[in-house]
Amino acid sequence: MHNGETKVFGMEQSSSELDPKAWAREVSARIGRNVREFRAERGLSAQKLSDATAALGFVIPRSTIANMEAGRKDAISVQEVSVLAEALRVPLSSLLYSPLHPGESVRPVPSEEVPSYAALNAVGWKDFPGPTEGPRIERALSAVRELEQNRTMWVNYQQLLELELHKLRMLEGGALNPTPSSSRRGLSTAAELEKTRRDVEFIRDQIALREQEDQRGVRRLQDLGIEPWPRERHYTGAAAHNDEGADDA
Missing domain, CATH: 1.10.260.40 (lambda repressor-like DNA-binding domains)
Incomplete structure (x- = not known):
């Protein structure tokens, strides 16, 4: 809060x-x-x-x-x-x-x-x-819902990217050995490094897709005469609000 x-x-x-x-x-x-x-x-x-x-x-x-x-x-x-x-x-x-x-x-x-x-x-x-003509209220409900869901996915991918980038830096610096699960699969450090790089690229691609969808969602709301909330202020739960409050203090 x-x-x-x-x-x-x-x-x-x-x-x-x-x-x-x-x-x-x-x-x-x-x-x-x-x-x-x-x-x-x-x-x-x-x-x-x-x-x-x-x-x-x-x-x-x-x-x-x-x-x-x-x-x-x-x-x-x-x-x-x-x-x-x-x-x-x-x-x-x-x-x-x-x-x-x-x-x-x-x-x-x-x-x-x-x-x-x-x-x-x-x-x-x-x-x-x-009503069957699809009035502005029903279209607004649909547009807000789709933008909210897409932005939640965007937030989740951003958080996942931070974790994977940290893992990648550790692997590249030689400070992280293969995980137990990867060892059981027979992955070497080099293979784990390559897999992490692919994961990072996949997540970045997903973020780019979510950003494209976000632009479409914003335009959809604007076409309805509705001001979208800023993406950087997307609500992510009580913990996020507490963190914001701590930063503002």
Whole structure:
């Protein structure tokens, strides 16, 4: 988690100040913002959306929807979120963490700050049978997911490359004998060295492929009018955030 001043959706505050009530308002404001944007994507008025919730058996008045969207509702119930997601024909998870804002910092819980795409991924990707014309929301979900998965592979290959390069340097310097497994396979130091060199080249090729895919993924999001998160800030889990915090301290 980052130290110092941080911009989280809806407020500017120190990440060490964990106010549960403020966090609850932050979540509600973000849901309201997402309802407003998805409603606009669907071309629905607030009244039409209210009518759609009534048809589902749980009416949410137009005034309630207006208060949600304006950030005047401090708490939004699970029932309301569930019915709104169905009425808007979007995955429930996208009301919590919008695919239209993948690089936005959010707090799934008061004590943790992550990018929106990482929180969305943690909730789980669900194939949702939306309208057949493939609206921007569904395309955004798909584009964010594919970019997140590709960048995770890129991070993993980068880490693997560091390990293999270290091994290669040790072999070239004569400081590393063949591993027990390679010895059982009858590999000499020279053979192990050659194999490691091939492994390094293979990993570099995979990184290059992931970088090409990354460029395509970025363009896909940009074509949808969505700002991608920077690749160098790709979320790799709580350990990575702790390391960043230590560096910033």
